[in-house]
Amino acid sequence: MGKYHGNATTVLKPKTTQEVSDIVKWCHEKRIGIVPQGGNTGLVGGSVPVQDEVIISLANMSQVRSFDPISGILIADAGCILQSLTDYIAPHHHVMPIDLGAKGSCQIGGNVATNAGGLRLLRYGSLHGSVLGLEVVLPDGTILDQLTSLRKDNTGYDLKQLFIGAEGTLGIITGVSILTPPSPQASNNVIFALPHFDNVLPLYQSVKRQLSEILSAFEFIDRTAYDLAVKHGQGRALSDEDVEGAQCFVLVETSGGRREHDEEKLTTLLETLLEADKPLINTGVLAQSPAQFSSLWALREGVTEAVSKEGKAYKYDISVPLSTFKECVDVTREHLRSKGLMREDAVKHVVGYGHVGDGNLHLNVVADTYSSEIQDALEPFIYELVASHRGSVSAEHGIGAMKTHALHYSKSAVSITWMKKIKELFDPRGIMNPGKVLE
Amino acid sequence: MHPSAARLLNILIPVKRAVDYAVKIRVNPQQTGVDLNVKHSMNPFDEIAVEEAIRIRERLKETVKSIKAVTIGPPKSIDTLRTALAMGADSAIHVEIPESAPSPEPLGVAKTLRAIIERQKEAGGVDLVILGKQAIDDDSGQTGQMLAGLLGWGQATYASKVDIDAEGKIATVLREIDGGSEELKCRLPLVITTDLRLNEPRYASLPNIMKAKKKPVEKLKAEDLGVDLTPILETVKVAEPPKRIGGGKVESVDELVTKLKEAGFTAV
Numbered sequence: 276m277g278k279y280h281g282n283a284t285t286v287l288k289p290k291t292t293q294e295v296s297d298i299v300k301w302c303h304e305k306r307i308g309i310v311p312q313g314g315n316t317g318l319v320g321g322s323v324p325v326q327d328e329v330i331i332s333l334a335n336m337s338q339v340r341s342f343d344p345i346s347g348i349l350i351a352d353a354g355c356i357l358q359s360l361t362d363y364i365a366p367h368h369h370v371m372p373i374d375l376g377a378k379g380s381c382q383i384g385g386n387v388a389t390n391a392g393g394l395r396l397l398r399y400g401s402l403h404g405s406v407l408g409l410e411v412v413l414p415d416g417t418i419l420d421q422l423t424s425l426r427k428d429n430t431g432y433d434l435k436q437l438f439i440g441a442e443g444t445l446g447i448i449t450g451v452s453i454l455t456p457p458s459p460q461a462s463n464n465v466i467f468a469l470p471h472f473d474n475v476l477p478l479y480q481s482v483k484r485q486l487s488e489i490l491s492a493f494e495f496i497d498r499t500a501y502d503l504a505v506k507h508g509q510g511r512a513l514s515d516e517d518v519e520g521a522q523c524f525v526l527v528e529t530s531g532g533r534r535e536h537d538e539e540k541l542t543t544l545l546e547t548l549l550e551a552d553k554p555l556i557n558t559g560v561l562a563q564s565p566a567q568f569s570s571l572w573a574l575r576e577g578v579t580e581a582v583s584k585e586g587k588a589y590k591y592d593i594s595v596p597l598s599t600f601k602e603c604v605d606v607t608r609e610h611l612r613s614k615g616l617m618r619e620d621a622v623k624h625v626v627g628y629g630h631v632g633d634g635n636l637h638l639n640v641v642a643d644t645y646s647s648e649i650q651d652a653l654e655p656f657i658y659e660l661v662a663s664h665r666g667s668v669s670a671e672h673g674i675g676a677m678k679t680h681a682l683h684y685s686k687s688a689v690s691i692t693w694m695k696k697i698k699e700l701f702d703p704r705g706i707m708n709p710g711k712v713l714e
Numbered sequence: 715m716h717p718s719a720a721r722l723l724n725i726l727i728p729v730k731r732a733v734d735y736a737v738k739i740r741v742n743p744q745q746t747g748v749d750l751n752v753k754h755s756m757n758p759f760d761e762i763a764v765e766e767a768i769r770i771r772e773r774l775k776e777t778v779k780s781i782k783a784v785t786i787g788p789p790k791s792i793d794t795l796r797t798a799l800a801m802g803a804d805s806a807i808h809v810e811i812p813e814s815a816p817s818p819e820p821l822g823v824a825k826t827l828r829a830i831i832e833r834q835k836e837a838g839g840v841d842l843v844i845l846g847k848q849a850i851d852d853d854s855g856q857t858g859q860m861l862a863g864l865l866g867w868g869q870a871t872y873a874s875k876v877d878i879d880a881e882g883k884i885a886t887v888l889r890e891i892d893g894g895s896e897e898l899k900c901r902l903p904l905v906i907t908t909d910l911r912l913n914e915p916r917y918a919s920l921p922n923i924m925k926a927k928k929k930p931v932e933k934l935k936a937e938d939l940g941v942d943l944t945p946i947l948e949t950v951k952v953a954e955p956p957k958r959i960g961g962g963k964v965e966s967v968d969e970l971v972t973k974l975k976e977a978g979f980t981a982v
């Protein structure tokens with residue numbers, strides 16, 4: 276991102292768990308700060324030293340330890356790149372339960388450490404469910420071996436859960452045991468043009484009800500986000516006629532076991548939607564080929580890139596109730612307008628898009644330049660807005676170094692106190708990824 | 715003014731169901747062909763042909779009397795016809811061949827198309843055939859040319875721009891050729907094959923997909939048309955290209971020079 280620069284002079288690239296343990300033991304004795312680093316794709320500066328910590332990169336721990344094609348359980352070193360794991364299990368007709376834009380660089384250990392969400396969460400749930408076991412080097416160098424592959428194990432506290440999403444503040448993940456689902460045999464997608472945002476929720480309801488187990492994504496793109504994606508060449512645009520009068524768009528993806536079955540379900544859904552007395556959708560497009568399938572996805576996935584091409588982006592990744600998605604975008608825009616900042620040389624666009632299925636809204640403010648005036652207008656305004664809906668100020672990107680000051684908008688004083696106690700318990704010397712998550 | 719029947723255009727668009735271009739092709743273990751148990755869709759050049767026919771109608775309005783899609787293929791090829799109908803074709807013909815039958819060859823396809831065109835005579839004939847310059851599965855690139863030959867019609871291949879003067883029954887076609895383009899003026903009836911730059915095909919919208927389900931599709935067999943699709947070519951063997959061997963790193967320029975010499979490269 277270029278936003279954070281560390282001053283570390285040392286990067287260590289251990290090859291084995293024992294080496295990680297030895298390094299950490301040494302650092303523990305000498306009270307040397309450590310930053311665990313995966314693919315360095317995190318978006319909140321979690322893998323960058325705040326001072327002169329030693330970086331421990333997992334890049335050289337990249338072996339698959341085992342894969343059981345019957346249960347689909349994969350055990351791998353933490354440094355395995357997500358894409359390479361996807362490729363490894365593909366011939367066995369399994370897929371990784373997570374998928375995200377950074378898949379070519381991010382590591383499974385980093386994914387677990389950030390509890391990454393991504394595009395398949397709606398279908399396969401969060402890593403808190405699919406991770407079956409972890410091997411972790413604790414801040415004093417002890418190896419905690421919980422690398423089991425049991426689906427059921429109710430024997431005391433489930434310690435591994437603490438490391439999922441801890442962003443490397445409680446220990447270094449060196450091995451991951453993860454349940455991978457069978458790969459879908461058929462996938463389809465369709466993009467709907469909606470006359471009004473109010474229709475998104477009823478649409479979500481009928482889509483869920485009718486597609487049930489084959490629904491694998493339900494993504495929301497507001498009109499401004501769509502227009503930006505098209506303007507910056509992300510995916511082929513719908514025809515003018517089809518987008519006329521559309522206030523927002525919804526991308527629905529299905530993945531199932533049999534093409535005919537899925538198509539029949541999808542067709543019935545489309546018929547009910549088009550023939551309804553009060554249609555929820557204006558129109559839409561159903562992909563006719565894998566090429567069109569990718570092109571429709573590009574309209575959604577390309578928004579991130581389009582936003583960066585359009586200007587300087589202030590990005591907020593928040594969880595709020597679905598019904599308030601549009602309100603959050605509109606209220607933010609109005610707030611900026613009232614401050615006189617909605618103008619060509621300040622804020623150009625306020626856009627919303629995201630994973631409706633997960634209640635996760637990406638609220639992006641596209642400006643001409645980064646300025647403290649805009650920054651001050653946005654924060655803590657947006658955090659307070661999120662807090663007023665009892666939402667989360669960081670839905671899937673974590674806290675890292677960037678959002679420690681905002682943690683209290685989503686976590687009560689009691690919660691934060693207990694988080695600090697846990698941190699203190701595991702890492703009394705405060706050497707493990709200092710300055711991250713907790714201030 | 716009376717529009718005379720002669721001035722109305724009938725367009726025929728042959729389309730083929732082919733392995734989708736995004737699919738990674740694998741040779742089957744018997745080395746007789748490629749694994750066909752993968753995603754199929756309309757041959758991209760045919761998609762361009764369908765789009766062009768629809769654009770001609772958008773420009774010429776009622777002058778275009780009919781746009782008929784035709785495919786020769788196994789039962790699943792109906793999906794390809796439905797896509798053409800959803801994009802805007804009016805009706806379709808499916809010359810069905812058994813699932814297990816060998817894929818028809820260009821000459822067989824061209825003869826089938828000729829028979830269909832002859833059958834259309836009572837319905838006003840066919841003035842324009844627009845089809846892909848090649849199918850991306852067999853890359854033969856012969857069907858359009860053979861069809862024009864069989865019919866004794868003109869042909870404009872590798873089209874990148876098409877203008878139709880319905881009144882004068884003349885088509886002006888820009889062709890892609892080495893290093894530039896060539897403009898042809900052709901009399902109708904005519905066979906046009908499409909190149910990549912001709913247009914960008916549209917998505918099929920939901921209402922049109924629904925309407926397409928109700929559009930008529932006539933089913934025929936090769937025998938009904940008096941054509942024989944038995945292959946006249948024999949595929950001896952299909953093999954994958956040799957695997958690329960990764961490069962290596964050298965420590966110094968001298969080592970590089972030595973390696974190059976070993977590999978038989980010499981300075982000129």
Ligand SMILES: Cc1cc2nc3c(=O)[nH]c(=O)nc-3n(C[C@H](O)[C@H](O)[C@H](O)COP(=O)(O)OP(=O)(O)OC[C@H]3O[C@@H](n4cnc5c(N)ncnc54)[C@H](O)[C@@H]3O)c2cc1C
Pocket residue numbers: 310311312313314315316317318320321322323333353374375376377380381382383384385386387388389390391392393394442443444446447448449671672675708711
């Ligand atoms: C293009 C792009 C798209 C993205 N899309 C999504 C998305 O859809 N959903 C989503 O949730 N996130 C997304 N992200 C952010 C996501 O959090 C990270 O990309 C990914 O999960 C981090 O993996 P990494 O290996 O790069 O970790 P890094 O960036 O190296 O590290 C991230 C954090 O984890 C810690 N860490 C890394 N490895 C370990 C380890 N082995 N043990 C302990 N701690 C460790 C680091 O200290 C740091 O705090 C995206 C990022 C990019 C660049």
